[in-house]
Structure formats: structure tokens, C-alpha cells
Amino acid sequence: xxxxxxxxxxxxxAIVGIIGLGYVGLPLxxxxxxxxxxxxxxxxxxxxIDALHRGENYLKHLGTDYVKQMVAxxxxxxxxxxxxxxxxxxxxxxxxxxLGPHLEPDLSYVERTADDIAKTLRKGQLVCLESTTxxxxxxxxxxxxxxxxxxxxGVDYYVAYSxxxxxxxxxxxxxxxxxKLVGGIDAVSGELALALYRKAIxxxxxxxxxxxxxxxxxxxxxxxxxxxxLVNEMKVVLQAMGIDVWEVxxxxxxxxxxxxxxxxxPGLGGHCIPIDPFYLTWKAREVGHTTRFIELAGEVNxxxxxxxxxxxxxALNDRxxxxxxxxxxxxxxxYKPDVDDVRESPSFELIEKLEHLGAEVDYHDPHVPAxxxxxxxxxxxxxxxxxxxxxxxxxxxxxATHHAAYDWQMVADHSVLIVDTRNALKNVKGxxxxxxxx
Numbered sequence: 270x271x272x273x274x275x276x277x278x279x280x281x282x283a284i285v286g287i288i289g290l291g292y293v294g295l296p297l298x299x300x301x302x303x304x305x306x307x308x309x310x311x312x313x314x315x316x317x318i319d320a321l322h323r324g325e326n327y328l329k330h331l332g333t334d335y336v337k338q339m340v341a342x343x344x345x346x347x348x349x350x351x352x353x354x355x356x357x358x359x360x361x362x363x364x365x366x367x368l369g370p371h372l373e374p375d376l377s378y379v380e381r382t383a384d385d386i387a388k389t390l391r392k393g394q395l396v397c398l399e400s401t402t403x404x405x406x407x408x409x410x411x412x413x414x415x416x417x418x419x420x421x422x423g424v425d426y427y428v429a430y431s432x433x434x435x436x437x438x439x440x441x442x443x444x445x446x447x448x449k450l451v452g453g454i455d456a457v458s459g460e461l462a463l464a465l466y467r468k469a470i471x472x473x474x475x476x477x478x479x480x481x482x483x484x485x486x487x488x489x490x491x492x493x494x495x496x497x498x499l500v501n502e503m504k505v506v507l508q509a510m511g512i513d514v515w516e517v518x519x520x521x522x523x524x525x526x527x528x529x530x531x532x533x534x535p536g537l538g539g540h541c542i543p544i545d546p547f548y549l550t551w552k553a554r555e556v557g558h559t560t561r562f563i564e565l566a567g568e569v570n571x572x573x574x575x576x577x578x579x580x581x582x583x584a585l586n587d588r589x590x591x592x593x594x595x596x597x598x599x600x601x602x603x604y605k606p607d608v609d610d611v612r613e614s615p616s617f618e619l620i621e622k623l624e625h626l627g628a629e630v631d632y633h634d635p636h637v638p639a640x641x642x643x644x645x646x647x648x649x650x651x652x653x654x655x656x657x658x659x660x661x662x663x664x665x666x667x668x669a670t671h672h673a674a675y676d677w678q679m680v681a682d683h684s685v686l687i688v689d690t691r692n693a694l695k696n697v698k699g700x701x702x703x704x705x706x707x
Contacts (some may be wrong), residue, residue: 273393274358274359274393274394274395274427274461275460275461275464277358278358278359278461278464278465278468279464281304281305281306281468283306283357283358283359283465284306284307284308284309284356284357284358284359285298285301285306285307285308285309285357285358285359285361285465286308286309286310286311286354286356286357286359286360286361287301287308287309287310287311287361287363288311288312288354288360288361288362288363288364288382288385288386289311289312289362289363289364289365289378289382289400290310290311290312290314290317290318290321290347290363291312291328291363291365292328292435292437292540292610292612293363293399293433293435294310294312294361294363295310295326295328295331295335295336296331296435296443296444297361297363297399297433297444297469298310298339298345299331299335299336299339299444300444300445300469300470301468301469302339302342302344302345303339303445303469304468304469305344305468306344306468306469307344307345307346308339308344308345308346309346309347309348309353309356309357310345310346310347310348311347311348311349311351311353311354312347312349313349314349315349317347318347318348318349320336321336321340321345321347322340322347324336324337324340324341328437328609329608329609329636330437330438330607330608330609330610351385351388352388352389353389354385354386354388354389355389355390355391355394357394358393358394358395359394359395359396359397359465360386360394360395360396360397361396361397361398361399361431362379362382362383362386362396362397362398362399362400363399363400363433364378364379364382364400365378365400365540366378366379366400366401366402366544366545366548367540367544368544368547372547372550372551372567373547373551374402374403374547374548374551374552376402376406376410378400379398379400379402379406379410379411380410380414383410383411383414383415384414386411386414386415387414387415387417387418390415390418390420390426391426392420392425392426393425393426394426394427395426395427395428395429395458395461395462395465396411396415396426396427396428396429397428397429397430397431397462397465398411398428398429398430398431399430399431399432399433400433401432401433401486401487401490401544401545401548402483402548403483403487403548403549403551403552404480404483404484404487404549404552405480405483405552406430406483407428407429407430407454407479407480407483408454408479408480411428412428412454415428422454422455422458423454423455423456423457423458424457427453427454427455427457427458427461427462428453428454428458428479429451429452429453429454429458429459429461429462429479430451430452430453430454430479430482430483431449431450431451431452431462431466431482432450432482432483432485432486433486434447434448434449434486434489435447437605437608437610438605438606438607438608438610444470445469445470445471446470446471446472447470448470448471448472448473448474449466449470449472449473449474450473450474450476450482450485450486451463451466451473451474451475451476451482452475452476452477452478452479452480452481452482452483453478453479454478454479459475459478463475484549486545487545487546487548487549490545490546491545491546491549491562491563491566493531494537494545494546494563494566494567494570495546495562495563495566496529496531497531497532497533497534497537497566497570498565498566498567498569498570499531499566500514500518500531500532500533501533501534501569501570501573502569503517503533504533505576508706508707513706514533514706515532515692515695515706518530518531518532532692533573533690534573534615534690534691535573535574535577535615535616535619535669535690535691535707536570536571536573536574536577536615536618536619537570537571537573537604537613537615538603538604538605538611538612538613538614538615538616540612540613544613546560546563546566546567547563547567549563550563550564550567573615574615574618574619574622575622576707577615577619577667577688577690577707578619578622578623578626580688580705580706580707581597581623581665581667581688581707582626584665584686584688584705584707585664585665585686588664588685588686590664591627592623592626592627592628593626593627593628594627594628594629595628595629595664595665596628596629596631596662596663596664596665597623597628597629597630597631597663597664597665597666597667598630598631598632598633598653598659598660598663598665598666598667599616599619599620599630599631599632599633599667599669600632600633600634600655600666600667600668600669600670600672600675600680601616601632601633601634601668601669601670601671601672602614602616602617602632602634602637602640602652602669602670603616603634603636603637603670603672604616604670605670606670606671606672606673607636607672607673607674608636609634609636609637611637611640614669614670615669616632616669616670617646617648619667619669620632620648620650621646621648631650631653631663632650632652632653633652633653633654633655634652634670634672635652635672635674635675636672636674637652638651638652639651639652657679657682657683658683660679660680660683660684661683661684661685663684663685664685664686665685665686665687665688666680666684666686666687666688667687667688667690668680668687668688668689668690668691668693668694669690669691670691671691671692671693675693677693677694677696677697678697678698680694680697681694681697681699681701681704682697682699684703685703686703686705687703687704687705688705688706688707689704689705689706689707690706690707692706
């Protein structure tokens with residue numbers, strides 16, 4: 270079986286199935302298609318399947334031709350029929366791993382997908398998990414479901430873990446050029462997964478086990494979460510001292526060694542940094558340890574939306590206005606610049622907190638024309654038209670995302686009060702006494 274699968278991979282005749290056609294799965298499917306493989310995408314959202322068959326790309330940051338080229342290859346299919354999971358020679362799972370209401374891991378998507386794969390698992394198949402999760406998930410959650418089929422891992426079928434490293438909107442790197450970690454449940458599984466990914470990814474790095482790859486992904490995200498929490502805490506302290514945290518970061522960045530710049534903001538967004546560290550926090554308790562750095566960083570980062578609201582309240586108060594009844598415009602709904610990705614965006618929490626205090630809140634985002642129902646939010650809002658006249662109608666403009674499309678000079682010139690959480694107005698000219706950092 271091993272020889273047959275490796276031959277198919279090397280010849281490019283293996284069929285690759287991707288489960289979950291979102292920010293991770295769609296670019297990965299495109300990468301394997303571009304490498305010459307026949308690909309089959311699986312997703313529970315029939316709307317995505319229909320869009321792909323029409324050649325339409327629902328992830329705007331990837332470009333309008335992204336899907337068209339894949340469809341035109343003649344080596345593409347997409348389906349919501351999970352009974353077809355027996356067709357691919359390699360099945361890669363890219364499903365979400367969110368948190369539950371008490372910051373506990375929610376592995377329901379991983380579990381359901383593993384159950385779906387198990388139903389059609391056949392000899393000679395390779396299964397890879399890419400979802401970010403705690404160490405031993407692949408071995409303890411997925412493998413038992415496959416073993417129940419009566420097949421032997423490493424002999425009849427193969428299982429590995431290779432963490433996704435997507436960064437939506439990044440221009441200098443993409444799925445094919447971001448180095449890829451691969452760890453197998455056993456040596457044979459690792460060898461086959463390595464061979465598969467090397468056909469589509471420029472640099473693939475083997476590690477000794479699936480657990481090492483799982484832990485490495487968590488460390489990457491924890492590193493960012495802890496350092497962002499550090500500068501967020503510095504921001505709060507330095508602003509109380511009347512010191513510009515952005516200038517401090519720029520000054521520290523002149524040191525050519527021993528320092529890497531991280532930047533504060535209104536809170537963490539995206540599917541990784543606000544969520545993934547807590548997967549290790551939860552798992553650590555199983556082995557009798559607490560993750561104090563991680564939990565403290567989470568506490569600091571989760572407090573940032575409330576801090577921004579407090580700064581906004583004080584800024585309005587200084588102008589003899591209360592939050593209740595004030596008209597506030599949020600600039601930027603996406604969690605990062607120049608993309609339409611709103612997953613875990615702190616802007617949603619800002620809107621809800623301000624509305625709870627009685628403010629009338631609107632938003633503008635050039636990449637997000639309207640909100641859609643999400644796991645924790647359903648704002649049912651539309652982006653307003655942004656103009657000098659529109660800006661003047663608001664008591665406060667709150668900058669949450671620094672999209673390149675914004676004309677910051679226009680925003681500064683035509684706003685009564687601005688609360689800037691991103692240092693977006695650092696280069697504007699003219700008066701600045703109506704600009705408050707938060």
C-alpha cells in the first residue's frame with residue numbers, strides 16, 4: 270500500500286481531497302491543483318460549492334481569477350457529499366477549532382470530520398489534519414475513529430499532522446512559499462505526508478511526530494499573543510503617563526538585536542491568536558500544570574475592547590458629551606488591514622459595548638459591505654458611505670482597522686473627534702487636538 274501511494278504521489282496521479290474550503294482549505298486546494306494534482310473540495314456550505322463551480326471566489330483577498338484558473342484546469346471538483354471521501358488518495362482536514370463558552374477547546378468539527386472520513390476510509394489512504402489544536406489531538410481524537418474500521422495505521426492507511434500557517438492578505442508569502450511542518454503518527458505516515466506536501470509546497474520541514482508539529486503551531490501563536498499582550502499593557506501604562514507608545518516602539522526598534530516590534534490594538538482578531546493559546550492552557554491541566562503567561566496574556570488582550578470604550582467615553586466626556594445618544598462611527602470591521610476577514614474581530618465587541626451604553630453606532634469598511642451571522646455575533650448592519658459630509662455627522666470616529674484604502678487626511682480634516690487605536694493618523698497634517706489615542 271505504501272509503495273502504491275508513494276508512486277501515485279510522485280507521479281502526480283494521486284487525488285487530493287480537502288475538507289473545509291475556507292481561508293486555509295481553498296488556498297491549499299489551489300496549491301495542489303497548481304502542482305498538477307486532481308483535487309476534490311468538501312464543505313458543508315452548499316453556497317461555497319455552488320460558487321466554486323461557477324468559478325467565483327468568495328475570499329476576495331485572493332483575487333477574482335483564483336478559482337477560475339483552478340476550474341479551468343479540468344482537475345477540480347467540489348462537493349457537499351461526504352460519502353465521496355473514499356475517492357481521494359489523500360484527505361486533508363482544514364476545519365475550524367473554536368473555543369467553547371468557557372474558553373475550552375471545541376473539537377466538534379474535527380470529531381465530525383474524522384467520523385466522516387472513517388465511514389469511507391480505505392486501504393492506501395493518507396489522512397492529514399491541519400486544524401490548530403493541542404498536542405495529541407491527531408493521535409487521541411482522530412486515530413481511534415479510524416482504528417475502529419479494523420485497519421492498521423502505518424500499514425493499511427496513514428495519518429499525519431501539518432499545521433496551517435495562512436496569513437490572509439500577506440503579499441510577500443503565500444500557501445506555496447510558507448514553510449510547512451509535517452509530523453506523522455508513525456514514520457511511514459510522516460514519510461508519505463512529507464512526499465505529498467513537497468509536491469505543492471516549496472519548503473517542507475519534517476519533525477519527529479504529529480505531537481511536535483501540533484505543539485510548534487501553538488508555540489507560534491502563543492509567542493504572538495504574549496508579545497501583543499505585553500505592548501497592550503505598555504500602551505495602557507504609557508498613555509496614563511502621557512507617553513506615546515508608538516514612538517516608544519519605534520525607538521526600541523532601532524536596536525539591531527534582541528528586540529522584535531509588536532503593536533497594540535483594540536483587541537485580538539483572526540482565528541488563531543485569540544483562540545489557539547487556550548488549547549494548550551486547557552490541555553496543560555491534564556498533566557497538572559498551569560500556563561500562567563498564556564492566561565495572563567489572554568486576560569490583557571481580552572480587556573482591550575473595554576479599555577478602548579473607556580477611552581472613547583472619556584474623550585466624549587471631555588467635550589461635554591455622554592456616550593448615550595452619541596453617534597459613533599467605527600472605521601474598519603475586519604480584524605486586520607486590507608482583507609474582508611472578520612473572524613473574532615474586536616470591532617464587533619466595540620460595537621456591541623457602545624450600543625449597550627446607549628450610543629448610535631455605524632461602521633464603514635471598504636472590504637465588508639455588510640455583516641453576516643457569525644458564531645457569536647449577528648449585527649445585521651451595512652457599511653455606510655464614507656464622505657466628508659458623513660464624517661461630520663458623527664460625534665466620534667473610532668479607528669479600529671487601518672485599511673490602506675482610507676484617506677486618513679480626509680478623516681482627520683472632517684471629523685469632530687477621533688479615537689485612534691492603530692496610530693493610523695500619525696502622518697496627517699494640521700490640527701491634532703481632536704485626535705485621541707486608545
